[in-house]
Amino acid sequence: xxxxxxxxxxxxxxxxxxxxxxxxxxxxxxxxxxxxxxxxxxxxxxxxxxxxxxxxxxxxxxxxxxxxxxxxxxxxxxxxxxxxxxxxxxxxxxxxxxxxxxxxxxxxxxxxxxxxxxxxxxxxxxxxxxxxxxxxxxxxxxxxxxxxxxxxxxxxxxxxxxxxxxxxxxxxxxxxxxxxxxxxxxxxxxxxxxxxxxxxxxxxxxxxxxxxxxxxxxxxxxxxxxxxxxxxxxxxxxxxxxxxxxxxx
Amino acid sequence: xxxxxxxxxxxxxxxxxxxxxxxxxxxxxxxxxxxxxxxxxxxxxxxxxxxxxxxxxxxxxxxxxxxxxxxxxxxxxxxxxxxxxxxxxxxxxxxxxxxxxxxxxxxxxxxxxxxxxxxxxxxxxxxxxxxxxxxxxxxxxxxxxxxxxxxxxxxxxxxxxxxxxxxxxxxxxxxxxxxxxxxxxxxxxxxxxxxxxxxxxxxxxxxxxxxxxxxxxxxxxxxxxxxxxxxxxxxxxxxxxxxxxxxxx
Numbered sequence: 001x002x003x004x005x006x007x008x009x010x011x012x013x014x015x016x017x018x019x020x021x022x023x024x025x026x027x028x029x030x031x032x033x034x035x036x037x038x039x040x041x042x043x044x045x046x047x048x049x050x051x052x053x054x055x056x057x058x059x060x061x062x063x064x065x066x067x068x069x070x071x072x073x074x075x076x077x078x079x080x081x082x083x084x085x086x087x088x089x090x091x092x093x094x095x096x097x098x099x100x101x102x103x104x105x106x107x108x109x110x111x112x113x114x115x116x117x118x119x120x121x122x123x124x125x126x127x128x129x130x131x132x133x134x135x136x137x138x139x140x141x142x143x144x145x146x147x148x149x150x151x152x153x154x155x156x157x158x159x160x161x162x163x164x165x166x167x168x169x170x171x172x173x174x175x176x177x178x179x180x181x182x183x184x185x186x187x188x189x190x191x192x193x194x195x196x197x198x199x200x201x202x203x204x205x206x207x208x209x210x211x212x213x214x215x216x217x218x219x220x221x222x223x224x225x226x227x228x229x230x231x232x233x234x235x236x237x238x239x240x241x242x243x244x245x246x247x248x249x
Numbered sequence: 250x251x252x253x254x255x256x257x258x259x260x261x262x263x264x265x266x267x268x269x270x271x272x273x274x275x276x277x278x279x280x281x282x283x284x285x286x287x288x289x290x291x292x293x294x295x296x297x298x299x300x301x302x303x304x305x306x307x308x309x310x311x312x313x314x315x316x317x318x319x320x321x322x323x324x325x326x327x328x329x330x331x332x333x334x335x336x337x338x339x340x341x342x343x344x345x346x347x348x349x350x351x352x353x354x355x356x357x358x359x360x361x362x363x364x365x366x367x368x369x370x371x372x373x374x375x376x377x378x379x380x381x382x383x384x385x386x387x388x389x390x391x392x393x394x395x396x397x398x399x400x401x402x403x404x405x406x407x408x409x410x411x412x413x414x415x416x417x418x419x420x421x422x423x424x425x426x427x428x429x430x431x432x433x434x435x436x437x438x439x440x441x442x443x444x445x446x447x448x449x450x451x452x453x454x455x456x457x458x459x460x461x462x463x464x465x466x467x468x469x470x471x472x473x474x475x476x477x478x479x480x481x482x483x484x485x486x487x488x489x490x491x492x493x494x495x496x497x498x
Contacts, residue, residue: 005279005282005283005364005367005368006278006279006282008282008283008284010284025422028422028426029255029422030254030255032419032420032422032425033254033255033257033419034254034257034363035257035259035366035376035377035378037380037473038380038468038472038473039417039418039419040468040473041419041420041424041425043425044425044426044427044431045425045426045427046426046427046429046430046431047426047427047428047429048429049428049429050429053429053430079425081433081434082424082425082434082439082442085434085436085439086439086443086465087465087468087469089436089439089440089465090447090463090464090465090466091462091463091465091466092463092465092466092468092469092470093469093470093475094469094475095469095473095474095475095476095478095479096473096475096478098475098478098479098482099482099485099486100383100384100478100479100481100482100485101473101478101482103355103383103402103485104380104383106352106355107359107380107383107402107403110356110359110360110363111359111362111363111378113360114283114359114360114363114364115254115363115367117284118254118364118367119254127284128284129284129360131286131287131353131356134349134352134353134356135349143430144427144430144431145430145431146431147431147433150431153352153356154356168288169288170281170282170288170290171281171290173274173277173278173281175290175331176281176290176292176293176294176328176331177277177293177294177295177296178293178294178295178296178393179296179298180295180296180297180298180299180302181295181302181392181393181394182293182295182393182394182395182396182399184330184396185330185331185334187334187338190331190334190335190338191338193331194335198339213340214339214340214341215339216335216336216338216339216340216341216343217339217340217341219287219289219332219336219341220336220341220342220343220344221341221342223287224286224287224289224344224345224350225344226342226343226344226345226347227344229344229345229347229349229350230344230347230349230497230498232349233347233348233349233350233497234497236348236349236352237348237497248479248482248483248486249479
């Protein structure tokens with residue numbers, strides 16, 4: 001059994017120590033072994049180590065300290081640009097400027113990212129995903145010079161951990177699995193499945209700090225508000241279109 | 250180092266042997282340790298083992314034999330339904346009926362899927378992703394009774410391998426990585442990076458069998474045609490909208 005999977009912790013504090021090129025290469029090679037669509041490998045990984053580019057990315061990733069602290073920042077992109085260029089050079093007529101192709105390439109990029117996260121952890125490195133990547137896809141395209149056919153979908157901060165956090169809790173397994181067909185949740189199911197989360201010490205602390213009535217209100221009013229979600233939905237869809245993935249006719 | 254990552258092979262022929270409940274549980278538990286957005290766990294996994302439902306899914310997954318052969322089929326869904334129900338029961342006003350929320354939940358589901366693929370392989374099981382999941386999201390919603398807020402994004406066939414395929418080739422690592430900014434590909438770069446793929450024995454066999462001039466034409470004309478991509482783009486976007494994720498104003 002791959003025990004690494006059970007030991008995953010998101011790391012938000014990093015030592016300044018560099019990751020050697022040899023280790024980085026192993027991690028990347030493990031990454032590209034991930035399953036991908038038709039072996040087209042329609043993704044690219046942008047590696048950021050230089051201070052000036054990292055500072056720009058730190059700024060748009062909501063100035064999260066770890067982006068500057070960690071030696072490595074990898075941006076994972078859905079990428080049909082390279083494949084389309086190959087098609088054209090090989091007398092083939094590509095039809096990959098549509099939403100399905102974008103989503104296919106996004107799946108490829110995300111599976112590679114998770115392989116890389118696991119490989120990095122197996123070398124004693126820590127990782128953190130940056131959900132801000134889709135919110136800020138537009139400035140990321142500019143900072144990283146992404147051409148048409150390329151859209152950033154997630155990022156990983158990677159470096160040696162400078163903290164040893166506890167495992168975060170998860171909902172009970174039965175909360176997220178369904179046998180044969182989807183069994184929708186009754187109010188009693190919800191109460192039961194979220195009981196531990198609702199009643200945890202961390203939840204009580206968060207409610208007090210944020211002056212809210214429930215944990216759910218912290219999500220809806222502060223962390224992931226409708227206002228922000230709508231704003232970022234528009235800008236992300238605009239990037240997908242501008243990068244050439246919305247010709248669906 | 251997690252050698253499993255380097256030994257991944259997609260398996261398309263399976264023994265009929267069942268996967269024990271104990272092993273399945275370990276795999277699923279490893280799956281939900283994956284990073285996810287704000288620990289909201291906005292995904293669900295539908296487990297198919299019954300013959301009648303598997304037959305229906307086999308039919309819409311382009312009748313690929315392995316779907317019926319393998320004992321397990323897991324369908325991974327972006328799922329805000331459960332989280333939204335919790336929000337409402339906890340006096341919070343959710344705003345997760347937009348594209349960003351769909352994509353966020355899709356990322357969660359895909360990272361869990363890849364953890365499960367890796368965990369399954371560590372038990373000697375084989376896996377195969379089904380790219381047909383997004384093409385056929387509409388019939389899958391019906392077969393699996395998926396409510397609003399739930400969209401299937403990928404599937405995994407899992408079982409004991411009945412074949413031992415070679416590792417598939419990958420492009421050289423430098424083809425998919427970029428240092429600091431994206432360095433676009435010149436015609437010479439494309440020729441160099443795709444040389445091994447263009448000239449492989451498998452490629453020559455495929456070109457002969459399919460009566461095409463180049464491997465790229467097999468992709469554009471047969472495997473992933475513009476006609477199909479446009480058709481599936483429309484239907485997948487329609488599912489995303491119908492399941493309640495396109496209220497972006």
